[in-house]
Each structure stands twice: as C-alpha cells, then as structure tokens.
Amino acid sequence: MPCEQRQIVLGELPQGALRPEHFTLRQGPVPSPRKGQILVRTVLLSIDPANRAWMNGPTYRPQLVAGDVMAGYALAEVVHPGDSGLEAGSVVFCDTGWQEYAAIPADAAVPVPVQSALTHHLSALGLTGMTAYFGLLKIGRPEAGETVVISAAAGATGSVAGQIARIKGMRVVGIASSREKRRVLEEDLGFAATVSHRSENFADDLGAACPHGIDVYFDNVGGSVLNSCMRLLNEGGRVVCCGSVSTLDRPGPPCDPELVPMKIITHRLRVEGFIVLDYLSEWTDAGAEMAGWIADGELRVLEEVIDGLDRAPDALIGLLAGQNLGKRMVRVGPDPGEKSMR
C-alpha cells in the first residue's frame, strides 16, 4: 500500500473549449478513510460528456471547483471496507475522481456483482448502457414499427440505444459523422440508415432517411441537430433529452420558437429529460436483460480502453470532439485479482 498516489486536478474551469492546460497531474497522499468511509483503488475510469457538463454549473450535482481532483465515476476495488460490510477485493461503482485511490462514503459505493468482462460493467451493463436502456424504453416508449433517430449514434449511449431499439422492433436511423462510424452502425449494429450531421445537406438527408417522419428522437447532442430532428417529429412524437454534447464547450444555436413551444403544441410532442441514477433500483433487472442480449450476440459492445491515468484529460477532450467509437474508459490499474500478473 503506497503512501503517495497520482491525481489529476482540474486547475481551472474552462470558459470555452476544454484543453489539456486545464488539468494538472500531481502527487498527493493516499487518504485514510474516516468513519463511514471505505478506501478503494481505481481500476477503470468512465469518460463521459457529463464530466464536462459538471464544469458548467450545478446539474444533478454541485458545479466542480477549480483546484479539486477531477470528479469521475469509476469501477474500483475495495481495499479497506471498514465496517461497511463490503468485501475487500470486491468491485464497486463510485465517484473515485481521477486518482489512483479514493476514500469515499460507504453508502455512495454501488456493489458490482461481476458477471461479464469487467469493462462491460462500465459500458453496456454500466452507466451508459443503463442510460440507453431507461432513456429509450421509459422516456421514449417506442412501439414496434416506429422510426427512432439517435444522435451521437456511435457513442457509448447511442450505440446501445440504437441496438435496443432494433431488438425491440423499431426502424433505427443513426446520426454520426465519420464514414467508419456509419459503416459500423449499418454493417455491425443493424441500423437501418445513417446520416452525417456534418453534411451540407444534413436536413435533407435526414428527411430522406425518415420517409415516415420521426416518432422518437433520442438526443445526445442538443443544438442544431435537435432543431432538425424536431422539425421531422410526427404527431405524438417524443424527444428523449439525454445529453447535449454539442453545447457543452460552447452555446449551441438557440431553438426556434416555432419548435419550442409551437411545434410541441401542434404536434402534441413530449420533450423529457432524465437522469439514469433515478432508476438505480431497476438496474439489476435491466442488466440481466442486457446481459442476455450480449450473450445471444444480439447486442454488440463497442468499447475503447485507454491506458494510463495521465491520458484521462486527452481521453475526455477527444470524446467531446466525437473521436470515440463506443464507450471510452481509462485504465488506471489492473483488474482485481490480476495484480500479481503485472
């Protein structure tokens, strides 16, 4: 057990685009857990657009403060369980922050019964997979035969949401930028069509890909893509407000008053936001259904594991630029039980 550890500090809150200079790598002490806390070792850091959103203001958590260790969810190994009842060596999901060890309140650690590759518990079976599952099924409530459009479709959440929609019998159209992403979506994940939002003819392309309009739009990006999708929404359409990555680094184009609220009224739209943590009590059942689809080969898991805590800032900055294909995570330490193999 070392006395010192590496930590990445958010040195400055970004005003516009997030850059590497906003972060500092430093040596800090390994904390001693206080009463009610446990000590955990970070294994895999989850890299999410939400990391960036937390810098902009209070969300479902207080705004990040410059000078603190960067916040972030992770899979971690319990080192000192204290009197929590957790087992040493077991895996928990918690906000360790971007550091090798963290002392966290025992009741903020969610035990993870590992039943698949550990990485799956951050991707399809973890926060982003659950986000896709509950966002699509509880908020979007699509019906078989409906047209579902997903933005950031090759991302961690989008790639899973699109496949769940396909499995449940909807026609799925993905919005993604690169040719390679679109190939993977169409050829490997079974999307019916894909459209690039970087095309000059994006609105027309989207219309052509959705000849019967849009019934459910699963929005990961906000901004002008949200506007374009709202124009095509059918009566009774639903917008699942999941993320707004296009507006995190800079304000997006404001939405047209024709869309909010006139289109919402005339077309009886429902535009609804959600936070996946609200559904924690249902994660076990959802995870079992998802694990079944993975085992059957129905649901393919796209993951990118980047090695080394020091690469976390670049991993996040690249994610915000849309460089990832599937769920991005950073390996901070070996899986539990693999330490001796290093």
Next chain:
Amino acid sequence: MPCEQRQIVLGELPQGALRPEHFTLRQGPVPSPRKGQILVRTVLLSIDPANRAWMNGPTYRPQLVAGDVMAGYALAEVVHPGDSGLEAGSVVFCDTGWQEYAAIPADAAVPVPVQSALTHHLSALGLTGMTAYFGLLKIGRPEAGETVVISAAAGATGSVAGQIARIKGMRVVGIASSREKRRVLEEDLGFAATVSHRSENFADDLGAACPHGIDVYFDNVGGSVLNSCMRLLNEGGRVVCCGSVSTLDRPGPPCDPELVPMKIITHRLRVEGFIVLDYLSEWTDAGAEMAGWIADGELRVLEEVIDGLDRAPDALIGLLAGQNLGKRMVRVGPDPGEKSMR
C-alpha cells in the same frame, strides 16, 4: 330563412401583427347543405388565440387560405338536420366560421346537451374550460401542495386552469398584466399570488412569488415568459405547452440552449404539448365535474360576450393584445328559443 347572409372573409394572411384590414365583411349566399351535411345558424363564436395560429401554418388543421370565410368554432343551432338524426333547434359545437349560417358535415358537429347558461358551453364547459381541465390534470399532473404557475392567467383557459389547481389543493401563482386582472385573480378566484410580466423586475418578482420553485408551469404564452418559468422549475417539473400567444404575431425570443435541452436534462423536466380535441371522449365526465364546481360556487366563470358578427375581427385582435378578462365570445344571433323575443 334568408337567402343571403353576412360573412367575414380573411382577405389576406398577416405577415406580422393581425390588423382589421386583413378582414372583409361581405354578403354571401346561405348555403344549401349537400348529402351528409347539416345547415346550422351561428349563435356564439368562440374567439381564441388558436384563430391566429391557424394563419401561420399547418397546425392540427391545414393553414387558413386568404379569401376564405374566416374559420372559427361556435355554438350553433341546427336548422336543417338532414338525415343526421340531430334535432332541429338543438345546439351543436362546430366550426361554422365567421358567418351567420354554415353547411357542415354532420359528423363534425358535436351535440351540446345544454345544462347551464349557453355561454358556459363556450367557456368553462366548452373548449377552453376543457383545455384547462385536461391540460392541467392529464399533462401537468400536479400534486397537492405543489406550486403551479399559469400565464395569461386572466384569460379563458388560464382563469379556469388556475381555479382547478386551487380546488385540487395546489398553490397557484398567476401571471397577468393589468392591476385589475390581478385583483380579480387574487380576490375573486383565489390565486395565492400574481405577478406582472410587464414589470421590469418580472424574473425577480416571479422568484419571490415562488419561494419553493415551480412544479408545474401551464404555458399559454411561450417566449420570454416561458424562459423565465423554466429557470425556476424544480426537479421533475412539468411544462404544459398549451398556447404561445406571445409568438403568434411575431417571433418570440428564442429559448436558451441552457433551458432546451440542458435544464430539461439536469432537472428531469417534461415539456409536453396537447390538443384538447384529443380528449373529446372524456369531455362528458369532465363537464359534469366542472358543472358541479360551478354550481357549488367553487369555480367562477369569467366571460365577455361581444355583440355582432362585424365586431369579431376587433374581438380577436384585442384578445391577442391581452385585453380580455376571461373567455371572449361574439354573439352572432339569439339563443335558440329566444328568437321570438327579439
């Protein structure tokens, strides 16, 4: 039965504000009903913001066409029922347009079992009352003790929605401009507080009137008032998108991307539109509940009856400027059975 009648034609579609010059009063023929049609005599025209919205583009009905008799819902007396099974002399609710007589498809006429003052069937027991009832209870779904904010609170829909919310145990805050409207809301209709959106300190005033934030915002106006209310919405808050009168004559200020979608996501908001005609099958039950409240003195009906078809354009233009207190309607002819008394 005359051969000729007075009609008001929409001579030109407005580009900005609606003005009297957009309408023309003319003499036209009393139509002969074709097969499947009935002939009705217009009694009371309903004057609604929706009349203006129909000029701007397709909504839940096709856009209005210049040169046509102005469209509008009304209570009308059946003159020639044809083989519809309706009784001559009975009252129906239908789109007569702004004219004294209309031939309409029999299946587009909703029979009105008159059980209260006839005007009530256009106000609290009619389209706007039902809009308030279903919008608040089905879309807003407020719970006792929650804070409900209503814009255009002294209007036909707002004055009813606010009273229903009060009857159901919510704390109701109304947004209205004039001192007289606010007095009526607070003293006569039981609103807990009112705020003027024309105040320079509107946002602060609204915040002070809603110390626990807003749980349900019943939006009749859109634009900057919608923005201000969204900023105060609590987690799990709901926006009932009912109308957008502030943007009908001119585009409103666009909504901030922080509000759509960031605030919607972080605060799990539901922003939902509806059209009261979707709930036609439930009007009878709702009407019975509303009639009970009126009989008990719990629900007070605010109405303005303006006399004469030729005054319909000014009635609508004044409504769009917020001059009305409660439900505005235009009397085109006497109530059924009162003809001989003229």
